[in-house]
Amino acid sequence: MQLIKKNIVYLLLLFLFISQLNFIYSDPDINISDSRGPWSDEGLNTCQIRSYSQNNELLIDSSDNLVKTPLFGLMLYIPFKAFGTSQPVGRLSVLIISILSILFISRINNYFKKLAFLLIPVVFFQYHIYHFTHFSMSEMPSTLSILGGVTFLYLGITANNNKNSNLFVSALCFSISYFLKIQFLYVTLIAPVFLLLILLFSKFTESQSFKSSKETFKLFFFYFLLFGLLYFLCWYLPNKDLLEYVMDNQTAGRFIDLNSLNFKGVILDFLFTFYYKTIAVTELRAFFLTFCVSTLIGILLSLKKSINKNFKILFLISLSWFIIETHKFSMLYLPNRYLVSMYFSMGLIICITILECYQLLISKQKNKAFLFVPLSISLVLIISINNFFFFSSINRRTYQISKISQELKKYDFQGRPIMGAWGPTISWETKTNSYPIWDNYFNYKQIISKYNPKLIVLETNDTIIYKNLEKEKVIQLTDSISRKKIGNWNLNFYWLK
Numbered sequence: 001m002q003l004i005k006k007n008i009v010y011l012l013l014l015f016l017f018i019s020q021l022n023f024i025y026s027d028p029d030i031n032i033s034d035s036r037g038p039w040s041d042e043g044l045n046t047c048q049i050r051s052y053s054q055n056n057e058l059l060i061d062s063s064d065n066l067v068k069t070p071l072f073g074l075m076l077y078i079p080f081k082a083f084g085t086s087q088p089v090g091r092l093s094v095l096i097i098s099i100l101s102i103l104f105i106s107r108i109n110n111y112f113k114k115l116a117f118l119l120i121p122v123v124f125f126q127y128h129i130y131h132f133t134h135f136s137m138s139e140m141p142s143t144l145s146i147l148g149g150v151t152f153l154y155l156g157i158t159a160n161n162n163k164n165s166n167l168f169v170s171a172l173c174f175s176i177s178y179f180l181k182i183q184f185l186y187v188t189l190i191a192p193v194f195l196l197l198i199l200l201f202s203k204f205t206e207s208q209s210f211k212s213s214k215e216t217f218k219l220f221f222f223y224f225l226l227f228g229l230l231y232f233l234c235w236y237l238p239n240k241d242l243l244e245y246v247m248d249n250q251t252a253g254r255f256i257d258l259n260s261l262n263f264k265g266v267i268l269d270f271l272f273t274f275y276y277k278t279i280a281v282t283e284l285r286a287f288f289l290t291f292c293v294s295t296l297i298g299i300l301l302s303l304k305k306s307i308n309k310n311f312k313i314l315f316l317i318s319l320s321w322f323i324i325e326t327h328k329f330s331m332l333y334l335p336n337r338y339l340v341s342m343y344f345s346m347g348l349i350i351c352i353t354i355l356e357c358y359q360l361l362i363s364k365q366k367n368k369a370f371l372f373v374p375l376s377i378s379l380v381l382i383i384s385i386n387n388f389f390f391f392s393s394i395n396r397r398t399y400q401i402s403k404i405s406q407e408l409k410k411y412d413f414q415g416r417p418i419m420g421a422w423g424p425t426i427s428w429e430t431k432t433n434s435y436p437i438w439d440n441y442f443n444y445k446q447i448i449s450k451y452n453p454k455l456i457v458l459e460t461n462d463t464i465i466y467k468n469l470e471k472e473k474v475i476q477l478t479d480s481i482s483r484k485k486i487g488n489w490n491l492n493f494y495w496l497k
Helices: 002-006 008-023 037-055 070-083 087-106 110-124 127-132 139-158 163-180 182-204 207-236 240-251 263-277 282-302 309-330 336-362 372-395 400-408 447-451 463-471
Strands: 455-459 478-486 489-496
Touching: 008 087, 008 110, 008 372, 037 070, 037 087, 037 336, 070 087, 070 163, 087 110, 087 139, 087 400, 110 127, 110 336, 110 372, 127 139, 127 282, 127 336, 127 372, 139 163, 139 182, 139 207, 139 309, 139 336, 163 182, 163 207, 182 207, 182 240, 182 309, 263 309, 282 309, 282 336, 282 372, 309 336, 336 372, 400 478, 455 463
Parallel strands: none
Antiparallel strands: 455 489, 478 489
């Protein structure tokens, strides 16, 4: 029994890893997103680095993915080169990195071992986070990099030893999150928001201790700016035109238009999106309500001078992370993959608060220990719900992407690529390159003269792209057309002569 207790985190991580193997070959769960993101973006996120791994061809301007996710591409290059460019290799790479990340954090000290013990069943088995942990996408590696940044920022403030090295690692982890995907650049605001919360809470806490932490941040910001300068010089400047072109497209029309709405309209639109993406989501409802209770309890505890200062610091850093994540509710286009990091920050707050209430219980502070009761009930409920959706996902598994990819493996493409937004998704098992087609964005002109594709895969209702194909007389060059369905999307396969 003592051996199990000592190794419980390792056993939970082993269980998490084994359970994930059920989905390594399957399609994304049909309920994971309203958009096609998880279905098409695993291929899109990796198509350029796959081309480089298998054909030594790297066209950085053939898609918007590698320029946004340089470190993610580098992360996958070695496993793709060593084990092949299949979807399971990409998924296992992300999964193993996720497992190793939480294993590393659990070994920092006894507190983080206890925290990991809660994070695994509560957060890593939460429906959305669980599935994105095995997708070959940059969302989970970036999210776990933020977790690393939060962890080492906390250690840099509270630990008596190795402050400088902890702050260095924290700044590195936060920077890695946007090296993996540039859209995570907003993490630069977590530390400033934390400082504002310190200022707000200082009237109710040990103000002198909190004031001293501001001195610590000077070194943290120095390291942070150093890594930012590295990204600027090594990646932004060499790819400036392409990056600005991509980011203009990625941000244009994505946020609430403040000029067309009054203040009341902006607030109502923000609250509607917040409701639609939290309370209204069946898989998230109990998780979200527990988060609300945990946040309220965490704030109340942070206002008490008798409560452990270390809890207050970690809670406020985590709360700062969540506050920054809420900017996404001002977005008009908000697929679930954008919210994975926010869901994780919510789960982190839940676990930190539960752990503190448990510490109060065993320390016999009866006037505060009663807070553990509602949270423990919620904890059991969340774990039960996570198990329910896990087994529901098991029963819903399909294998269309793998099946089509295996079929295409038999064809000789003669070095000609597969094109279309779904092209990278269905080309995992082939040795040919694949490029997306997006209207007024990437590869929508000179399709034949520039790429000479053998196969073009389009959604049946993608009328704009069809018009572009008609202009280039692609239809006349088509040898045969077949139709297949992946998830909720009907696709036309145009085989060219």
